[in-house]
Amino acid sequence: MTCGSGFCGRAFSCASACGPRPGRCCISAAPYRGISCYRGLSGGFGSHSVCGAFRSGSCGRSFGYRSGGVCGPTPPCITSVSVNESLLTPLNLEIDPNAQCVKHEEKEQIKCLNSKFAAFIDKGGFLEQQNKLLETKWQFYQNRKCCESNVEPLFEGYIETLRREAECVEADSGRLAAELNHAQEAMEGYKKRYEEEVSLRATAENEFVALKKASSRDMGGRAMWIPEGHTVLEG
Structure with missing residues (x-):
């Protein structure tokens, strides 16, 4: 110092x-x-x-x-001290034992409400964006010029195509009808021939049976004459 x-x-x-x-x-x-x-x-x-x-x-x-x-020598420096007796009395704070639990519950409720409020804010922002998007689309559809459609010529061309196809189908139907008649006539001819063949077969079978009977009779007669001839020759 x-x-x-x-x-x-x-x-x-x-x-x-x-x-x-x-x-x-x-x-x-x-x-x-x-x-x-x-x-x-x-x-x-x-x-x-x-x-x-x-x-x-x-x-x-x-x-x-x-x-x-x-x-x-110096004079003594002694000062008087005053005491406030009201400060010595114990304080009655009246603290509730459940106050801590209540405060904790209040904090949790405040946190929950804050989270819900933040979720509502986010949802509000999302809905606002969707509203702006819809407004933009609506303005676009309102401002868009409606062009004239060429539907009538398209329908006329389609109808004409259908008419040509119908004419082709009619022509094919006539040709198919003629072919059907020809096929039916051929079928009738084949049917007649089949019936004739069946009748000829029956006739042929009858003739075959008659010939078989006749041949069997002839064979029986010849069998009878052969032993008689042998006896004559021996005598």
Whole structure:
């Protein structure tokens, strides 16, 4: 610690200083020896009090061991202390034991409401975007010029195509009818021929049966004549 103009001193070992009246000196015991004055001198003070305001002509001496400070007589500084007795009485806070639970529930409800409010805000923004999109589409449909459709020529061309197809079908129907008649006539001819063939077969079968009978009779007659011829030859 340093003090005053032109005064350089060593480190003080005291923690407080008291200012003496003018014309008085202060003697203190310190672990350092030496004499210190206000101007141009240096010294170490070892007591808990430093007396004097370092005026011109004031000086202090220090001895080898600390033996306390000597100051001039000062009037005692005792001030009266007043106590407010109302502060000593215990406070009745009337704390509800369920208040913590209620506060926790209120915090949770506030969080839930905040989340719902944020969800409503997001939904509102989405609906607003959808509304703008629909408005844009509506304006586009209103401002779009309706071009005249060429439906009638298309229908006429389609009808003409159907007429040509109908004519072709009619022509094919006539050709198919002629083919059907020809096929029916051929079928009738084949049917007659089949009936004739069936009748000829029946006739042929009858003739075959008659011939078979006749041949069997002839064979029986020849069998009878052969033994008689043998007997004649032997006789």
